[in-house]
Amino acid sequence: MADIHDGVRKYVEPVEGEKAMSARSRATIATTFTSLADHVEGALKDLIAGVGGVDTPPLDDVAVLASLSATDPELTSAIALNEAQWRNYLVMIPSMNVARKEVRAILSSRLTDIYAEGFDITGRYYTGTGPSSVVEDLACERAKEVFGASFANVQALSGAPANVAVYLALLTPGLSEFTTTRDGQIPTENYAANPADRVLALGLAEGGHLTHGLFLNFSAKFFDFRHYGVTGEGFVDYDQMERMANEMQPAMILVGASAYPRDYDYDRVRRICDSLEAPAIFMVDMAHYAGLVAAGLMKNPLEYGADVVNFTTHKTLGGPRGAIILTNDEKIHQKVRTAVFPGLQGGAHFNNIAGIAWILGFARTQAFKDLQKLIQDNASVLSEALQENGIKLCSGGTDNHLILIDLRGQDFTFQPTGKDLNGRQASECLERSGLIINRNGVPGDTRKPWVTSGIRMGTNVLAARGMGAPEMEEIAGLVHRVLTNAGDPAVEAEVREKVFALTAKYPLTV
Numbered sequence: 485m486a487d488i489h490d491g492v493r494k495y496v497e498p499v500e501g502e503k504a505m506s507a508r509s510r511a512t513i514a515t516t517f518t519s520l521a522d523h524v525e526g527a528l529k530d531l532i533a534g535v536g537g538v539d540t541p542p543l544d545d546v547a548v549l550a551s552l553s554a555t556d557p558e559l560t561s562a563i564a565l566n567e568a569q570w571r572n573y574l575v576m577i578p579s580m581n582v583a584r585k586e587v588r589a590i591l592s593s594r595l596t597d598i599y600a601e602g603f604d605i606t607g608r609y610y611t612g613t614g615p616s617s618v619v620e621d622l623a624c625e626r627a628k629e630v631f632g633a634s635f636a637n638v639q640a641l642s643g644a645p646a647n648v649a650v651y652l653a654l655l656t657p658g659l660s661e662f663t664t665t666r667d668g669q670i671p672t673e674n675y676a677a678n679p680a681d682r683v684l685a686l687g688l689a690e691g692g693h694l695t696h697g698l699f700l701n702f703s704a705k706f707f708d709f710r711h712y713g714v715t716g717e718g719f720v721d722y723d724q725m726e727r728m729a730n731e732m733q734p735a736m737i738l739v740g741a742s743a744y745p746r747d748y749d750y751d752r753v754r755r756i757c758d759s760l761e762a763p764a765i766f767m768v769d770m771a772h773y774a775g776l777v778a779a780g781l782m783k784n785p786l787e788y789g790a791d792v793v794n795f796t797t798h799k800t801l802g803g804p805r806g807a808i809i810l811t812n813d814e815k816i817h818q819k820v821r822t823a824v825f826p827g828l829q830g831g832a833h834f835n836n837i838a839g840i841a842w843i844l845g846f847a848r849t850q851a852f853k854d855l856q857k858l859i860q861d862n863a864s865v866l867s868e869a870l871q872e873n874g875i876k877l878c879s880g881g882t883d884n885h886l887i888l889i890d891l892r893g894q895d896f897t898f899q900p901t902g903k904d905l906n907g908r909q910a911s912e913c914l915e916r917s918g919l920i921i922n923r924n925g926v927p928g929d930t931r932k933p934w935v936t937s938g939i940r941m942g943t944n945v946l947a948a949r950g951m952g953a954p955e956m957e958e959i960a961g962l963v964h965r966v967l968t969n970a971g972d973p974a975v976e977a978e979v980r981e982k983v984f985a986l987t988a989k990y991p992l993t994v
């Protein structure tokens with residue numbers, strides 16, 4: 485690892501007394517670092533020369549990077565390693581994408597320095613905020629146009645804060661069974677006396693999100709979340725949702741997920757919300773598939789009566805990190821605004837907001853629509869090809885950009901232990917093979933969330949590289965080869981060479 489700074493290399497050296505699982509993870513990272521060592525110098529040179537990663541760097545970024553490698557080689561080494569990984573491995577985490585060079589250039593503009601607390605051009609606390617107000621206005625106008633919404637908020641720093649803002653705006657917090665005091669759990673009679681508003685959402689193992697009421701998350705500590713699940717076939721169980729809604733009379737029903745490969749029956753959810761003693765708020769968290777909605781490839785929940793729709797801007801949409809909250813209801817919009825600022829945050833990140841404005845401008849083009857179609861088509865071909873290789877998928881396929889594999893009962897053995905392969909082991913075997921996917925809970929999972937029985941993969945970055953159906957078929961074969969020889973270093977090395985050949989043929993050019 486001659487090209488990796490010693491300060492970076494030390495992180496992969498074995499640690500005495502480390503637990504076996506952690507030691508294996510460290511060894512996996514060491515394999516990644518070693519396999520990328522030959523590529524790091526080239527990645528760094530290109531970064532400094534301003535090609536590949538940043539071919540239109542703003543101002544004097546090229547000179548800055550060049551000096552950084554001399555003044556802070558440890559950090560530069562880690563940055564170059566990350567660049568080398570993106571270039572040479574196949575990143576298939578469905579919540580990741582590659583922000584285009586325009587977005588990356590905008591992120592490093594002077595908008596990063598602005599404090600512009602407040603909203604609208606005349607509604608800012610500080611002076612000097614005129615230009616940044618125009619940027620935010622453009623982002624909001626474009627969000628409304630692309631998604632057909634009456635109101636948009638683009639200030640939430642990311643998806644979790646956007647969800648917090650909506651809960652704070654529209655629900656009454658109180659005590660829940662997961663509220664804790666400094667001394668421990670609050671006695672049941674206390675929370676019965678000060679109940680939080682109830683929310684019905686998809687459970688984490690069924691595909692939901694941490695902020696949709698995981699017991700460790702703020703959402704479950706301040707609000708009373710209950711969870712519906714999926715049917716045996718892996719589709720949202722709307723009958724269960726209706727039964728539970730009738731029993732618990734929630735203040736909100738939340739739809740949307742992080743690991744659910746299908747579209748939703750929004751009509752049915754709206755009907756369930758309206759059938760309750762007091763109509764429930766219908767919230768959708770479409771963080772993962774917002775790009776597909778923008779391109780008209782999946783249903784737009786606003787057209788089916790959703791009251792409020794949240795999403796991050798960096799998943800399928802492909803923009804910078806950030807979030808958008810949409811609604812057609814002015815009262816909801818005003819409450820959400822106040823909840824975001826000053827309720828939850830101080831100054832928003834205006835470099836991100838400018839990047840959001842850019843990606844939403846791009847979303848109006850045919851090039852964006854073609855890219856989203858490729859993401860969706862690739863997921864569909866990949867899911868078919870995995871199944872042709874004998875791999876069973878949750879729900880038997882996908883409507884969006886992601887695929888969920890339940891490893892249970894599929895005869896995959898982790899060779900070092902001779903036991904059934906779990907999600908954590910599978911994801912690390914695939915990482916050592918150059919395929920970055922993530923472990924994921926699957927419906928009815930009895931393994932802990934840190935281990936899981938499933939893996940999740942997505943096609944955002946594969947499409948950004950320009951890959952299509954033949955490459956999806958090849959990748960399905962590679963995934964199958966790794967899973968059926970899990971933990972075999974020779975197979976991992978063989979697959980990694982094939983991944984290097986694929987990434988060399990389809991470089992990241994955006």
Ligand code: DSN
Pocket residue numbers: 578579643693742743
């Ligand atoms: N944890 C992210 C994901 O990977 O889906 C969502 O926040």
